[in-house]
Amino acid sequence: MVHYQRYIQLRKGVTVATVYVDEEDACVHLSGYPSGGDEEPLSDSKTNVCSSVSNGTMCCDRTSIRSDVCVMKGDIRTQSSSFSVFLYTSKNSGTGEGELRREKIKPYTRKWEASTMATIDELTLITTNSNVSTSDDQHKCDVNHNVPAVFFSTGGYTGNVYHEFNDGLIPLYITSQKYNKKVVFVILEYHDWWITKYANILTHLSDFEPIDFNGDKRTHCFSEAIIGLKIHDELTVDSSLMEGGKTIRDFRDILDKGYKPRIEGLIQEERENVRLKNPIRLVGRLEKPKLVIISRNGSREITNENVLVKMASKIGFSVTVLKPQRTSELAKIYRELNSSDVMVGVHGAAMTHFLFMKPGSVFIQVIPLGTTWAAETYYGEPAKKLGLRYIGYEILPRESSLYEEYESNDPVLRDPNSVNDRGWEFTKKIYLDRQKVRLNFGRFRKRLVRSYIYTMRKRNEMVRSQ
Numbered sequence: 001m002v003h004y005q006r007y008i009q010l011r012k013g014v015t016v017a018t019v020y021v022d023e024e025d026a027c028v029h030l031s032g033y034p035s036g037g038d039e040e041p042l043s044d045s046k047t048n049v050c051s052s053v054s055n056g057t058m059c060c061d062r063t064s065i066r067s068d069v070c071v072m073k074g075d076i077r078t079q080s081s082s083f084s085v086f087l088y089t090s091k092n093s094g095t096g097e098g099e100l101r102r103e104k105i106k107p108y109t110r111k112w113e114a115s116t117m118a119t120i121d122e123l124t125l126i127t128t129n130s131n132v133s134t135s136d137d138q139h140k141c142d143v144n145h146n147v148p149a150v151f152f153s154t155g156g157y158t159g160n161v162y163h164e165f166n167d168g169l170i171p172l173y174i175t176s177q178k179y180n181k182k183v184v185f186v187i188l189e190y191h192d193w194w195i196t197k198y199a200n201i202l203t204h205l206s207d208f209e210p211i212d213f214n215g216d217k218r219t220h221c222f223s224e225a226i227i228g229l230k231i232h233d234e235l236t237v238d239s240s241l242m243e244g245g246k247t248i249r250d251f252r253d254i255l256d257k258g259y260k261p262r263i264e265g266l267i268q269e270e271r272e273n274v275r276l277k278n279p280i281r282l283v284g285r286l287e288k289p290k291l292v293i294i295s296r297n298g299s300r301e302i303t304n305e306n307v308l309v310k311m312a313s314k315i316g317f318s319v320t321v322l323k324p325q326r327t328s329e330l331a332k333i334y335r336e337l338n339s340s341d342v343m344v345g346v347h348g349a350a351m352t353h354f355l356f357m358k359p360g361s362v363f364i365q366v367i368p369l370g371t372t373w374a375a376e377t378y379y380g381e382p383a384k385k386l387g388l389r390y391i392g393y394e395i396l397p398r399e400s401s402l403y404e405e406y407e408s409n410d411p412v413l414r415d416p417n418s419v420n421d422r423g424w425e426f427t428k429k430i431y432l433d434r435q436k437v438r439l440n441f442g443r444f445r446k447r448l449v450r451s452y453i454y455t456m457r458k459r460n461e462m463v464r465s466q
Contacts, residue, residue, distance in 0.1 A: 359387030
């Protein structure tokens with residue numbers, strides 16, 4: 001895995017902090033905070049600078065630490081050969097014919113990570129006087145669109161499920177949902193595999209085929225365009241910033257609609273062919289409360305997972321062991337988690353799949369040594385916002401494979417924060433790459449029993465209410 005180092009300017013005149021990001025785990029360590037107790041470098045103002053844009057004008061909101069967003073209205077035309085978008089206007093600035101304004105923007109939602117943004121394609125937005133001839137071949141419209149466009153990039157960390165949802169799909173929903181699918185997506189650094197993987201979701205965000213900005217050399221014309229995506233927080237939607245008060249549950253409804261037809265097809269296929277091999281291992285009877293274990297191999301795997309399966313089964317669960325891969329069909333994963341009552345997994349990017357669970361379900365995240373902040377920030381808090389019953393299970397030193405490598409009084413075991421403070425390379429090498437988990441079932445069983453009782457009580461209440 002590649003080690004990246006990022007630099008972030010918190011705000012003008014403030015000391016630069018160093019940010020280290022682990023791609024697989026979406027785990028961030030911040031060091032070098034300025035004095036004065038500034039502990040929230042990624043908080044944004046709720047003021048919408050470009051809430052009202054008049055025809056023939058362009059507005060760019062650069063107040064967010066996470067992303068820049070520009071809005072153009074009027075006679076808009078793309079020019080992919082120069083990575084430009086033109087806005088022709090009849091307004092005269094007194095400077096004569098020609099260019100009136102120029103803006104540069106990289107439409108990706110990790111603005112604070114300089115080295116990541118260095119890999120993102122940059123667009124030039126140009127407002128120019130309409131006295132410039134627009135009838136010749138250079139300026140003619142090859143494709144006229146009667147709906148707005150949203151420009152964004154699928155570069156950067158695309159390929160990691162956490163970043164695909166956090167940096168891409170959820171911001172895309174936040175930015176485009178007000179158009180009620182009457183919007184065209186124009187994608188920089190377009191990937192066919194990404195379109196295929198998320199087609200079920202994209203068709204419920206837009207009624208139109210997405211445009212490959214880099215590859216489509218035609219001039220596309222719009223009357224309105226948003227360049228860049230709005231992002232609120234980790235894996236969530238801030239209802240106070242949304243028209244109609246939309247929340248992360250509304251985004252999850254999109255997932256439900258998107259995956260329902262495919263899931264119904266899968267069920268029909270299984271009914272027609274009962275001998276179809278099921279790649280997911282099942283233990284127990286399906287009418288029992290369903291518990292899904294998100295399984296890992298290698299770092300942060302649960303080494304006594306087989307015992308966990310047996311114990312959960314004895315408690316009364318029907319157990320599914322699921323091992324998501326980058327090539328796994330998301331509809332199949334969604335089907336398993338959407339029908340589950342409890343999900344158990346060790347901190348890592350795969351925990352993003354809590355988004356596939358129904359509100360009211362239980363999410364138990366096993367938190368290895370040294371990962372508490374990241375586990376709670378990136379998955380625990382967002383899960384609660386979705387309406388899940390979240391349980392964070394912080395392991396004890398004896399439950400970590402590191403207990404066999406270090407003395408019992410070593411800071412690695414007793415004071416992980418002091419190790420994390422030494423730098424990301426220590427966190428990654430010690431706590432992420434080398435650590436495995438051996439659950440203490442005397443402790444962990446209590447969480448499972450509580451989850452079982454909660455699930456059965458909820459089921460009984462539902463039956464009584466019918």
